Amino acid sequence: MSDPRSDPRQDILACACDLYLSRGLDGFSMRGLAKAVGVTAPALYRHYDGREAVLAAVMRQAYRAFTSYIYRALEAPTPLERLSRAGEGYLDFALEHPRWYAIMFSGPERLGMTKLPEDIEAMGCAIHQLWIDRVGECMRAGILADGEPLDTSLTMWAHAHGLVQLFHQGHLGKDVQAFRRMFQESGIRLMGGLGNEDFEAQNRGAPREPAARLQTTR
Amino acid sequence: MSDPRSDPRQDILACACDLYLSRGLDGFSMRGLAKAVGVTAPALYRHYDGREAVLAAVMRQAYRAFTSYIYRALEAPTPLERLSRAGEGYLDFALEHPRWYAIMFSGPERLGMTKLPEDIEAMGCAIHQLWIDRVGECMRAGILADGEPLDTSLTMWAHAHGLVQLFHQGHLGKDVQAFRRMFQESGIRLMGGLGNEDFEAQNRGAPREPAARLQTTR
DNA sequence: GTCTATAATCCGATAGAC
DNA sequence: GTCTATCGGATTATAGAC
Numbered sequence: 508m509s510d511p512r513s514d515p516r517q518d519i520l521a522c523a524c525d526l527y528l529s530r531g532l533d534g535f536s537m538r539g540l541a542k543a544v545g546v547t548a549p550a551l552y553r554h555y556d557g558r559e560a561v562l563a564a565v566m567r568q569a570y571r572a573f574t575s576y577i578y579r580a581l582e583a584p585t586p587l588e589r590l591s592r593a594g595e596g597y598l599d600f601a602l603e604h605p606r607w608y609a610i611m612f613s614g615p616e617r618l619g620m621t622k623l624p625e626d627i628e629a630m631g632c633a634i635h636q637l638w639i640d641r642v643g644e645c646m647r648a649g650i651l652a653d654g655e656p657l658d659t660s661l662t663m664w665a666h667a668h669g670l671v672q673l674f675h676q677g678h679l680g681k682d683v684q685a686f687r688r689m690f691q692e693s694g695i696r697l698m699g700g701l702g703n704e705d706f707e708a709q710n711r712g713a714p715r716e717p718a719a720r721l722q723t724t725r
Numbered sequence: 726m727s728d729p730r731s732d733p734r735q736d737i738l739a740c741a742c743d744l745y746l747s748r749g750l751d752g753f754s755m756r757g758l759a760k761a762v763g764v765t766a767p768a769l770y771r772h773y774d775g776r777e778a779v780l781a782a783v784m785r786q787a788y789r790a791f792t793s794y795i796y797r798a799l800e801a802p803t804p805l806e807r808l809s810r811a812g813e814g815y816l817d818f819a820l821e822h823p824r825w826y827a828i829m830f831s832g833p834e835r836l837g838m839t840k841l842p843e844d845i846e847a848m849g850c851a852i853h854q855l856w857i858d859r860v861g862e863c864m865r866a867g868i869l870a871d872g873e874p875l876d877t878s879l880t881m882w883a884h885a886h887g888l889v890q891l892f893h894q895g896h897l898g899k900d901v902q903a904f905r906r907m908f909q910e911s912g913i914r915l916m917g918g919l920g921n922e923d924f925e926a927q928n929r930g931a932p933r934e935p936a937a938r939l940q941t942t943r
Numbered sequence: 944g945t946c947t948a949t950a951a952t953c954c955g956a957t958a959g960a961c
Numbered sequence: 962g963t964c965t966a967t968c969g970g971a972t973t974a975t976a977g978a979c
Contacts, residue, residue, distance in 0.1 A: 515944085536972065549975075550945050558973070614894040652921045659919055661888075661897075662911045666880070669887025676832040679879075693880045700918025701877055703870045733962085755955060767957075768963050776955070 516554050519544055520564050527565050528606050532617070535562070559619045562610075563627065566618070569607035570630040576600040577634055586644040593641050594667070598690055601671040602683060608671065638664070666697050734772050737762055738782050745783050746824045750835070753780070777837045780828075781845065784836070787825035788848040794818040795852055804862040811859050812885070816908055819889040820901060826889065856882070884915050 522543040527535050537558050541548040555561045577600075580593035601608045611631075615623050623631075642663070643656035651659060670693060673679050674686050700706065740761040745753050755776050759766040773779045795818075798811035819826045829849075833841050841849075860881070861874035869877060888911060891897050892904050918924065 537974085538972075546944095547946065548973085549947090552974075553944060612890075612894060612896070649921055651919055652917075654914070658910065659914065661907065662884070662914045662919060665887035665891060665911060666884045666915075667887070668891060669883035669885070670879075672830075672890055673883060673886060676830060678830070689879065692876065693883060696872070696877065696880045697884075697915060698918055698920035698924055699870070700916055700920075701869055701880065702916035702918075703867055706916055754953080756953080764962090765964065766955085767965090770956070771962060 519551060519554055519561070520568070523561050523565050524568050527562075527610070528604075531606060532610065532613070537561070562618050563620070563624050566610050567624075567627055567630075569604075569611050570627055570634075572604060572607055573600050573611060574630060574634060577637060580637070580641060586641070586648045587650050590641040590645050590650075593638060594663075594694070597667055598671070598687070601667075601675075602687075605675050609675070612668065612672075635660075663697070666693065737769060737772055737779070738786070741779050741783050742786050745780075745828070746822075749824060750828065750831075755779070780836050781838070781842050784828050785842075785845055785848075787822075787829050788845055788852075790822060790825055791818050791829060792848060792852060795855060798855070798859060804859070804866045805868050808859040808863050808868075811856060812881075812912070815885055816889070816905070819885075819893075820905075823893050827893070830886065830890075853878075881915070884911065 519540070523535075523540055526540055526543050530539070535558075537551055538548050540561065541551055544551070551561070555564070576596040577593055579596050580589045583589045583592045610618070615621065639656045639660050642651060642660045645651040646653055646656060646659070667690075670679075670686075670690055679686060679689065737758070741753075741758055744758055744761050748757070753776075755769055756766050758779065759769055762769070769779070773782070794814040795811055797814050798807045801807045801810045828836070833839065840846075857874045857878050860869060860878045863869040864871055864874060864877070885908075888897075888904075888908055897904055897907065
């Protein structure tokens with residue numbers, strides 16, 4: 508209530524995001540944050556329980572940003588375009604906001620938490636579900652090979668995350684445009700399969716129980 | 726020379742590895758290391774230039790261990806088995822030594838270095854080359870689809886690294902056995918391709934210039 | 944709600960005696 | 962080659978006055 512223009516929690520959060528995005532996780536301290544906000548460190552504790560709580564709020568922002576990138580997919584008219592746009596959103600977010608990407612996928616303990624706050628985990632589930640839905644409708648449309656959408660989406664996720672991770676850590680050069688090409692070409696290989704033509708014949712009929720249900724956290 | 730049993734550098738390195746493996750990168754300090762070795766902190770500086778130098782030595786050990794896992798592949802008699810064994814070695818190492826895996830794939834700046842020591846980078850290249858060779862011989866043997874071995878190996882690497890990373894950060898549950906199954910099944914999907922049967926027909930003849938040569942660092 | 948002051952730790956690294 | 966002592970800095974977090 509009152510003047511939302513000067514909500515202290517909001518000011519702190521905004522500065523916290525700036526600070527994290529510019530200095531990274533290691534360079535993120537309560538003292539530095541206080542300086543950025545323009546108050547002294549103890550004042551922060553009136554609004555947040557401590558460093559961990561602030562970082563959780565920052566992470567929440569990261570999830571919100573990521574969500575906005577992914578949800579663009581729903582505006583496209585066909586299943587294939589929706590899947591494709593979701594993939595573009597994923598890559599755009601990863602490349603435009605590497606620090607946010609990093610905080611989302613770093614384990615909770617790296618942030619000093621034992622587990623993620625529930626609401627954040629819920630956002631992760633929603634994103635994951637949207638992705639699974641896109642895969643599922645592409646299967647029904649005959650664009651993706653039949654299978655369990657969860658399984659297929661895991662393979663796609665791992666492939667994308669692996670590439671992004673390797674690039675961010677400097678193992679694939681520094682040229683963003685070159686990386687985008689690599690990403691796209693690798694995606695085509697993933698769709699077509701790395702095995703030779705008869706690989707399918709050998710393995711398509713393999714033990715195809717609904718696959719020991721893999722409990723994914725997100 | 727003299728009594729190798731009490732080479733101080735070796736003692737320090739051994740303790741440094743234990744310390745890193747048990748406490749992680751954040752919990753790794755010169756003071757803690759000194760306590761573990763049984764000396765005081767300044768003594769360490771007689772043998773190593775500082776924290777960065779010690780960490781480089783630890784990382785060197787990680788590369789050596791990784792190399793020993795990967796080189797097992799060469800003992801197998803056929804191209805497919807060699808490729809397969811290399812993959813198993815990769816996964817075994819990642820699951821049995823998550824901290825070593827982590828230090829190898831974290832960017833140099835996270836360790837306080839601007840770039841990796843040359844000898845370590847060379848070990849990385851050797852491993853990478855071995856992997857490319859395995860892929861190449863499988864292509865020639867008609868097991869993998871034709872293509873640039875470097876490209877194909879990148880896709881496989883990204884897929885494997887992505888899965889491992891997601892698992893280590895807790896996004897895929899905690900059950901190692903379940904993860905191994907996921908890893909294997911996802912690998913099969915990667916080989917067979919995620920697209921439906923005619924995907925290949927549509928894309929196999931696509932712009933197939935040797936692909937803007939992607940300069941990989943490793 | 945914000946301040947000053949401070950507790951209690953931790954860190955990397957160095958000087959100089961032995 | 963190792964020690965003591967120390968510099969100079971960082972951090973999270975709290976107590977208590979205003």
